[in-house]
Amino acid sequence: MDALSLDETDAKILRTLQRDARIPLKEVAREARVSVPTVRARIKRLTDLGVIQGFTVYIDPKRLTGRVTAFVYLKARPASIDQIKKTLVDKDEVTSIYHTAGEYQLTVKLEVPDIRVLENFLVRTVSELPGVEAYNSSLIVETAKELYGPVIHPGLGIAWSCAYCKKDISGEPARRTIDHRQYFFCCETCADAFEKIVTERK
Numbered sequence: 001m002d003a004l005s006l007d008e009t010d011a012k013i014l015r016t017l018q019r020d021a022r023i024p025l026k027e028v029a030r031e032a033r034v035s036v037p038t039v040r041a042r043i044k045r046l047t048d049l050g051v052i053q054g055f056t057v058y059i060d061p062k063r064l065t066g067r068v069t070a071f072v073y074l075k076a077r078p079a080s081i082d083q084i085k086k087t088l089v090d091k092d093e094v095t096s097i098y099h100t101a102g103e104y105q106l107t108v109k110l111e112v113p114d115i116r117v118l119e120n121f122l123v124r125t126v127s128e129l130p131g132v133e134a135y136n137s138s139l140i141v142e143t144a145k146e147l148y149g150p151v152i153h154p155g156l157g158i159a160w161s162c163a164y165c166k167k168d169i170s171g172e173p174a175r176r177t178i179d180h181r182q183y184f185f186c187c188e189t190c191a192d193a194f195e196k197i198v199t200e201r202k
Helices: 008-019 024-030 036-047 076-087 115-126 187-202
Strands: 068-076 095-100 106-112 134-139 173-176 180-184
Touching: 008 024, 008 036, 024 036, 036 180, 068 076, 068 115, 076 095, 076 106, 106 115, 115 134, 173 187, 180 187
Parallel strands: none
Antiparallel strands: 068 106, 068 134, 095 106, 173 180
């Protein structure tokens, strides 16, 4: 497997797991046309790389009533964008935040019990955020299609980040296997520091 991009097998495995994370490995292997040990090894590697963050439950929003979903578009001063994002991340009503280009700099997806709560959130939270110059909102009437996660296809690059300092890794990473899991680092110094911390915790 190319360490820096997804190949056809990776893509088939990830697409299958996106549809149903509970599917038996035997079925994943059949769809990907590889062996079960290969699937198990690929999943472990993709998890170690941080491509797979976890296995979750898909909840059909159409089956749940008493909720209002909306997109809120924020026009913000560039210097304030990071702080606005940090503030909104901690709000229970916020399910997604997108930093965008164009007329609006941030697009925020909200889920609230009703219109009244939405209005209160816009007036008491959004409008009071320092750096927000204007905002607009749209209610979601119907969801025709919603895919969880990115559209997977072969050739997608894998962005490396150091397990210790969290900086992006350019070039070939330093690798360490610690407690049966492989980690990737930007340099040997970070690898040594990370391994020391893990060892001291034992």
